[in-house]
Amino acid sequence: MNNDAIGVFDSGIGGLTAVKELNQLLPNENIIYFGDTARVPYGSRSRETVMKYAQEDIAFLRQHKIKMIIAACGTVSSVVGTGKPVKDMPFTGVILPAAKAACGATRNKKIGVIGTPATIRSGSYAKAIKAIDPKIQVIGNPCPLLVHLVENGYTQRDNKITILAAEEYLAPIKAEGVDTLILGCTHYPVIKDIIGDIMGEGVKLISSGAEAARYAYNCLLEQDMFSDREEKGSNTFYVSDSTELFKENAKSFLGHTVEGDVFSCSLGD
Numbered sequence: 387m388n389n390d391a392i393g394v395f396d397s398g399i400g401g402l403t404a405v406k407e408l409n410q411l412l413p414n415e416n417i418i419y420f421g422d423t424a425r426v427p428y429g430s431r432s433r434e435t436v437m438k439y440a441q442e443d444i445a446f447l448r449q450h451k452i453k454m455i456i457a458a459c460g461t462v463s464s465v466v467g468t469g470k471p472v473k474d475m476p477f478t479g480v481i482l483p484a485a486k487a488a489c490g491a492t493r494n495k496k497i498g499v500i501g502t503p504a505t506i507r508s509g510s511y512a513k514a515i516k517a518i519d520p521k522i523q524v525i526g527n528p529c530p531l532l533v534h535l536v537e538n539g540y541t542q543r544d545n546k547i548t549i550l551a552a553e554e555y556l557a558p559i560k561a562e563g564v565d566t567l568i569l570g571c572t573h574y575p576v577i578k579d580i581i582g583d584i585m586g587e588g589v590k591l592i593s594s595g596a597e598a599a600r601y602a603y604n605c606l607l608e609q610d611m612f613s614d615r616e617e618k619g620s621n622t623f624y625v626s627d628s629t630e631l632f633k634e635n636a637k638s639f640l641g642h643t644v645e646g647d648v649f650s651c652s653l654g655d
């Protein structure tokens with residue numbers, strides 16, 4: 387048993403997909419979230435810069451009483467790879483959990499992956515999938531504009547600009563006849579209706595953030611680290627830019643008002 391919080395971080399609001407799932411799976415757990423909204427996006431930056439940011443994000447979370455860290459960011463998870471940036475508590479990124487879920491879901495052994503340029507360039511998903519089943523074909527495509535469209539609220543199912551961008555990015559993946567698509571960036575589930583409309587009903591969409599949350603659940607279960615709190619746990623959010631902007635963006639992201647305190651911080655606080 388361990389009543390410390392679960393630490394979750396992302397470059398911005400995308401990691402809320404993991405928080406949403408954690409709240410459902412583990413309602414009695416406290417969650418501390420850090421969103422580096424002042425420096426988003428990470429996906430167009432160099433490996434060295436993403437690694438430096440990730441280390442700072444982890445150091446920030448470690449100032450709180452936490453028992454596990456989830457890097458709910460496809461870009462950070464890709465750069466970290468199979469390395470363990472945290473040694474004294476459980477840690478997970480989104481790659482392995484999403485790769486495992488996709489391998490379990492595919493029937494025709496063709497998996498598509500969309501993510502930020504850094505994520506696709508790293509080949510992280512292809513490596514993780516091939517390690518599970520070398521016969522699976524992986525078709526990846528970077529989608530540099532999608533994070534910006536989501537961050538700016540272009541998320542309605544009939545939004546022409548987002549549909550056009552998504553059609554362009556998904557065309558080469560669709561042409562290969564994949565039956566499973568990993569939303570390898572934690573921002574993408576917000577536009578899953580648009581992505582689903584383009585890919586068609588037969589294609590299973592895998593949310594990397596939600597899969598990381600499920601993975602964390604199993605990790606805490608195996609290590610007997612669930613909280614024994616009987617009341618509902620709390621969510622506490624820290625962001626490196628405006629709290630108001632975060633609340634506004636998070637609302638469209640979650641479909642409801644953020645539940646929990648939101649604080650502004652600069653790294654090193």
Ligand code: DGL
Nearest residue numbers: 400427428429460461572
């Ligand atoms: N949430 C980030 C990810 O999953 C995308 C945003 C960014 O580029 O920082 O890769």
